[in-house]
Amino acid sequence: MFGKGLAKGLGITFRHMFDKKITEFYPEDMPTLPPRTRSSLALNTPKCISCGMCSSACPNKVITLTTDKNESNKKFLTSYHMDLTRCLFCGLCTEACPTKALYTTTEFENAVYFREDMQWDMMQRYRDKVASGEIKEEVKPETKQEEAKDNG
Amino acid sequence: MIKTQELEINLGPQHPSTHGVFRMITKLDGETVTSVESKVGYLHRGMEKLAESRTYTQYIPYTDRLDYLASINNNLGYVQTVEKLMGVEVPERAEYLRIIFGELQRLASHMVAIGTGSLDLGGFTPFLYTFRDREKILDLFEMTIGGRMTMNMPRIGGIIEPPEEFWPALNKFLGEMPGSIEEYHGIITGNEIFQARTVGVGIISPELAEQIAVTGPNLRGSGIKWDLRKNAPYGIYDRFDFEVPVGVNGDCFDRYIVRVREMEESIKIIHQAVRDIPEGPTFAKVPKLIKPSVGEVYHRVENPRGELSFYIVSDGSTKPYRLRIRGGTFVNIQVLPYVAPGWKLADVIAILASLDIILPECDR
Amino acid sequence: MPQYGSGLFVSIAHLIRGLFGGTTVTADVVMTVINSLIIWALIALAALSLILLERKVAGWMQLRTGPNRLGPRGWFQTVADAMKLLGKEDIFPAAADKWVFGLAPMFVIGLSVMVMAVIPYGKGMVPVDLNVGIFYLLAVSALTTIPFFMAGWGSNNKFALLGGMRAVAQMISYEIPLVFSLLGVVMITQTFKMSAIVNAQSHVWFILLQPLGFVVYTIAATAETNRAPFDLVEGESELTAGAFTEYTGMRWALFFLGEYANLFIVSAVAATVFLGGWQGPFLPGWIWFAIKVLFMVFLFLWFRWTFPRLRVDQLMHFGWKVLLPLSVANILLTGVGIYIYQLIYPAIGG
């Protein structure tokens, strides 16, 4: 009969008027994202062994890192830079990382006002995080700290 | 006959109902469309050329961005192509996981298709109901891999193992799904206005569909029973018991209803996969640096929007020498100039919505 | 003039009248000015609250909460939106027909004011109680086609032109069932006077005597206000914004205001003609009237957020081949009914 389907649709919408709403009140209630969420990247500097696997795994050359060698011919990181404007957030770099020094985080508020703010100095970000107490600094081998001091 | 002045209207590239940057140059006689010229290519990003400067693994995230509503299906198509080229045997568990995620992605994609189809006919609320359910699928994906749209999930030789909490969540979702489909039927399928707008509108005859090589639900809507999952099974689709729903008239309603019934079949497939999935590794032994031997390979998969196929020529290096993509949308969109004339302007929108185009896949 | 229990507003009106000497010309003029100011305020109020209500109801039906930021639970959202629209740039397209384009939105709102003058908001609360009240209302609302056409033509935009054409075609086809659906009530009451129609419903609402008329009226009114499933004038999926495509800022807001004023008007007419107007127990008349209007408004909102849109030819088909015969049948049935009633109770009717 004509109108039956219409009435059924009206019934469905009417029922939903009193259903629980699924709106998330975002800035007030921050969503809890699952731990695997790939919404941001972070580097745990002490864990990094400066192998450059992340850089070569990246499809878009987001990551540029410079390394130096100390007296005992061991590589250490001098700069680690990510150009977020080109990042696909594909996660290939974190998968490639052998020590999981580079990892994805669930921070998703990555919007910035200026293009330059998309250029991330990952080592600085790590230091900022440690300073703000967000993560604990890993205990580094004694020798490494001294080496860092020596290099300035 | 009273003649009116013919009006030439540019629908798109910036238009709410062209699903992206698709442009239709339509000529109208009053409200009746006399001719449609489709213009594609506004979203061309050189996806095929990009492959030549990326390694095989690095290209996987790019396939996400072909048909962004079915990224896992794209990933799978590409990954299986490379595996075919290298002769990699994928572990059983990974195959099952691929089926589960592929079908979940198909569900999500079809939800968008029917939701936006309703939206293009002016029904806004059903659109949000389908998106509510799609959100549940995206949550499952996010739980597993961390992405919601561009998943980049399968890898050459395997797939990422979902976490523990994935399985109960999947079961919960599967339990809710029949109710949701019932709701779609109530608010979209059974609605007389929706039927009036779609039944008999934009008929693609089986002959036309075959001549243009339309694939996917659009082809099946025209009554041709052709589904690669059945007709040329890839992965382990031959182990599953499911129907290939086909339409009768080839009108917009048939294309819609085929999608809804495919969703039901997908749920059936997922149920079977969850039941049969074995324990074991999800990654095959694949060298870290993927370097296929010299050769070429062609592989096609059934995507929500038709056949997606990859043709890769390898010169033995770590990067493809040439990669060619055949997307469903690019072909499906070509029926528009044949089907649209004679219908009203609003029907063209309905036909376009029922074709379920996605421009990144079309323009690549 | 006995005004027992007529409520607050009538007393205030009497007070003001008394200040200017009862029934003098001055008092009439003052009352007219006050009435028109009230109607303007009512339009603004109705539009602001109905827009919010629409968004809230849409939200609830779509499992959302609707506007929720500004004010308590978002109740001030439309005020902010109106402010924003006021502050926006007023753009005239280079190729537009300046006068036609610019005047169209003002006509929309002007016609709404003209119509709202004859609606009985409560007992003794009819700003202008015309002898031909309901007919006047229909005649003036028939003119609302013109601003839509002017907007569509004046924009000099193809989408707008199509929207304008649709507006004209649609309103012409739905005007007739709309008029005919109300004729049944006029036949029963033997008057066009709005207040008399309300008074006639003190025992039984006309929705019970004229169910078919009510259904036809509701459908035709939905089409008349250009709301889904008949929102072809706007038809955003094919015409972007139809006749309003080129409008910006306050001019666009006036169309919006007009749309919601129209929604209010058709709901008010339905409440007056079919639902007994301000008649009701316990509460003052104007509250009953508001409740009934809100009920009708909710009905229209409910339709809009459930149904897809009809196609233009289906709309015509439905209007001319379904609604029109139905409304004519309604008139016939009413005539037969009145005849039989008169045979039984010869006292009634003229």
Next chain:
Amino acid sequence: MGNIGGGLVFLVFALVTVFSAYLVISSRNIIHSALFLILTFIGVAALYAMLDADFLAMVQLLVYAGAISIMVVFGVMLTLRGGPENSNGDTRNAIGGAIAALLTFVVLGMVIFTNSAWLTTGTGISGGSTVSDVSWLLLTKYVVPFEVAAVLLLVAMVGAIILAKGVDDSK
């Protein structure tokens, strides 16, 4: 309508009517002409209302301003070739037109002023509102003209449909 206020209102509406009627013929843009025609109709409706013919006024508004003028506009809009500018053509035979208008005016004036019966206002038939009078007269005294008009309209409608559907072009 003896008071000054009524006279003033009459003057305003009469001026609006006449002026917009002039604009209908002088406008270069045919769409503007059509819109001014609507304004003329509305002015005439207002004049009717001032003559206490409220039903006639509403009919004027509903049928002429609301429907017929819209049909005019619709027809113009759908069949217009080229731009709207200068679509109304030149009003060439200005002198001839003026003479014709003058003659019409004189004849009308003579009819009005020499026929004394027109000067008296008619009284209502039943003493009720104009609506009931009109309906009463239409269905009793003037039922034959009423039905003839209905048949005429029906014929016109059938003709319009045949014209619109037309002969098949393909032959």
